[in-house]
Amino acid sequence: MIHFWTFALTAVGFIALALLLLRKGWRQSQSRLFAMAAFIHGLWAMSQIYGTFPFSTHLAWLLYTAHFLGWALFLVSLLPQSPGQTSGQTASQTSGGLQRIVGILVPFLILSKIISLLGFGIAPALLGQIIYILDLSSMILGLAALVGVFQATNDYERWHLKFICIPLGIAFAYDLVVHAQIFAMGDMNTAYHSIRGLLNLAIVPFLFISAARYKFWRDPFFVSRQAVLYSLTLIGVGFYLLLVAAAALILPELSEDAALPLQIGLLFFALMMLLFFLSSGSARARIKLFVARHFYSRKYDYAHEWRRLMGTLATDGRNNSSLEYRIIKACAEILESPGGALWVLEQDRPRLQATWNFRPATHIPHPVSIDLFQDDQGALHCLYDQRLAQSPFHVDRAAWIVIPLPHLQNLNGFLILTHPRVANKIDVEDEDLLLLVAQQCASFLAESKAAAILEENRQFARFNRQYAFVAHDLKNIISQLSLMLKNFDKHSANPEFQRDMHETIQHSVERMQKLIIRLTQVEAGKGSAEEPEEIAVYPVLQHELAKRAENNSGKAVLKADAAAHSLMIHVPKERFCATIGHLLSNAFEAGACKDDPIENETSEDEVEVSLDLIGDKIIIDITDHGAGMSPEFIRDTLFVPFRSTKRSGFGVGAFQCREFAREQGGDLDVISSPGSGTTMRLSFPALL
Structure with a gap:
């Protein structure tokens, strides 16, 4: 009962769909082919419930093959005929090539099926094998047309076309599975046949939806080269497997005892040759060249x-x-x-x-x-x-x-x-x-x-900048040693001077060794070889201020409340001391300068250093009472590398101090104006 009603409803649905399509668009070739495919499909469904008429079995076999081929003809008709875009000749040529392939195969398969059904003295066993191969060929052709058309569309077009391709693809794939069972077991379970009726009935509503979207599939669309390439490859592989299946069916006629081993060997050999073919670059190139020459007016997409x-x-x-x-x-x-x-x-x-x-x-x-x-x-x-x-x-x-x-x-x-x-x-x-x-x-x-040259120049610039910093540090070391040498004749016999001289030379050697190590870090992109450490700020300021005050005639004052004595920061100690020392030296020089118009004049030569905590920042102010600096000088000259107002200077001291402060998460600000002195304000993140 289920078998009867499923195929009956399927027949009614497909024939009604055909009539609807003919009513809506008989003048369109796609409408006629859609209607023809639906009508043949309905006739095949009807043939499954009326098997008592003469030649009804032969007619059912013929309609079974014809309904696959009818859908294949309709699907390739969706490919472009004469689009108006500039690539129209190419698209039309592609469509013509695919349609010629299907147009040759369809009548060949129909004629072969008719001849095989007429018999002409063909043995029943061989007749069944021929019918089986012809049915497989029609399924493969229908599936290849489905895959080719679906791949030829973009996402928007697929949203419309999916109501045709996906249901038909599932039905065709199911028939292919059923035929594989027939090949493996020699017969078909009746339950599979009943399910086929239900599956074809489920297709009908989706095809009605596609018919309602008549405008889309009425208009041709462009097919890509990849779609043509995949479709031709799929068709070729399908017919190759059909030839293998035909050879496997003939083997029992040659040797019944050795049929199974020969069939298994043939299967493995055929699959191995197929894999070699599909992975061959030469085969792929030949197929692409064939597609370019015979399907397109232009060679390339x-x-x-x-x-x-x-x-x-x-x-x-x-x-x-x-x-x-x-x-x-x-x-x-x-x-x-x-x-x-x-x-x-x-x-x-x-x-x-x-x-x-x-x-x-x-x-x-x-x-x-x-x-x-x-x-x-x-x-x-x-x-x-x-x-x-x-x-x-x-x-x-x-x-x-x-x-x-x-x-x-x-x-x-x-x-x-x-x-x-x-x-x-x-x-x-x-x-x-x-x-x-x-x-x-x-x-x-x-x-x-250009990028490589730029990177090379950046490396040289980085090295040159580090070299300038090193040269600046060497200048400071030379100044210390020159001062010791200047006082040697006067204090050489003084044991305390000898002790200071020994410490100074030892300190200078250690600093020069660190400078050499620092240069070797440039290539690795490191600015300093010294690791950060936790240091107390107040003792460092005391030590640096006392050391600079010994070599300068000016006065020095350190101001800090009791809470500031315990402030800690996490920075490289050597570079922090060098930064404080450089700013103190500049402050003493500014206070001692009386006549230099560039450095400006000073009214008193006292240097004040203050330490304070504001928020989470430690603030170090180094103030001199010189003549100060103009805003233009601070903006355009002070922090510009290699621009110095000193005869023996390199012009990188202030720049180096600010870069160090910024590397540590702080900054260096300048508070100054002509006639009011200068305050260099260092800020660093505090360890709270």
């Missing part, structure tokens, strides 16, 4: 090629491959070349930069200029065939084509590709695409080279 180029140049770096390597690969993939090599020019001399599956000639003629790749009118071209034979590159017999890499009227380098996997004659379209890609690749090379 330029949008796809450009996306692939950008993807190869931009993302393949995750495999730690160089840019030059990726350029070779990107250009080689266009022509299906298995390898190549890239040279860059340094003063017109070629230097091998990268290779990919290619061993180039040991000698490349030089100098190489852009004139070698230009014709009489100055237009660029590639070197291949006769041009290559007449060029200096003919010494490399493995070379197939030489591609220039031009950038801003200059030649950055050139690319040599080896012969492709499949014989392919280069034409104007190939050359135009290669030159366009080469210009883009040359731009990438130029940017990469």
Whole structure:
């Protein structure tokens, strides 16, 4: 009972759908083919419940094959016929090619099914095998048409087309599973046949929805090259497996006892050959060349090629491959070349930069200029065939084509590709695409080279800056040693002076050793070899202030309340002491300067140092009572490296102090104006 009603309702639904389609759009070829496919499907469903008429079994077998082929014809009719876009000729040519394939296979399969049903003395066992193979062929053709059309659409189009492709695809796949069971077990379970009726009945509502969206599938759409390539491959694989199945069915006729081992061996051999074929670069290249020549007016899908180029140049770096390597690969993939090599020019001399599956000639003629790749009118071209034979590159017999890499009227380098996997004659379209890609690749090379030069200059600048800091520290050490040497004749016999001199020399040697270590850290990107440590600020200020006051005639005062005596910071101690010492020295010099118009005059030579905590910052103010500085001098000169107002200065002291403070999370501010002295305010994060 379930069998009867499911197929009966299915027949009614499909025939009603056909009538609706004919009423809505008889003038459209897609409507007629949709109606025809639905009508044949309905007739096949009807044949499953009326089996008492003469030849009803033969008619059911014929309609079973015909309903697959009817849907295949309708699906390929959705491909473009005469679209108005600029790629219309290409799209129409693609559609024509696919429709010709289906148009040849459909009548062939129908005629073969009719001939096989008529018998003509064919043995029943062999007749069943022929019918089985023809049914499999029609299923594969229907599935290939479904997959091809679905892949040819974008996301928006798939939202509409899914009500046709997904239900039919499930039904066709189910029939394929059922036929696989017949092949494995020799018979079909009746439950499978009943489920087939329910499955086909479930399809009907979805097809009515697609009919309601008549406007979409009435209009043709563009099919991509990838869709054509996948569809042809799927059709080819399907018919290859059909031939294997036919051979497996014939084997028992040859040797009944050895049939099973021979069939298993044939299956494994066929699958192995299929995997070899699908993984073959040469096979893929041949199929792509066949599609380009017979389905399209243009050889390339330029949008796809450009996306692939950008993807190869931009993302393949995750495999730690160089840019030059990726350029070779990107250009080689266009022509299906298995390898190549890239040279860059340094003063017109070629230097091998990268290779990919290619061993180039040991000698490349030089100098190489852009004139070698230009014709009489100055237009660029590639070197291949006769041009290559007449060029200096003919010494490399493995070379197939030489591609220039031009950038801003200059030649950055050139690319040599080896012969492709499949014989392919280069034409104007190939050359135009290669030159366009080469210009883009040359731009990438130029940017990469500029970035490398910039990084090299940054490293030199970093080293030079560190060297300037080191030279500034050396100047301070020399000043200390010069002062000791100046006082040596007067105090050489004084044991206390001798002790101070020994400590000063020892301290100077230690500082110079640290400076050398600091220079070695530059390449690693480190500014200092000294590790931060927790230090008490007040004792350091006392020590540095006392040391500077001994060598200067000015007075020094340290102001801090009792709470400030315990303030701690986490900084490199040596650099912190050097920063405080440099600012104190400048303060004493400013207070001692009476006449210098640049340093300005001072009214009294006292230096005040104060320590305080404001919020989470430790504030150190170093104040002199000199003539002060103008805002313009502070803004434009004070912190600019290598601009000094001192005869023996390097102009990096104030800059170095501020950089150190900022590295530690603080800052150095200047509070000054002409005639009011100067306060250098250091701030550091406090350890609370």
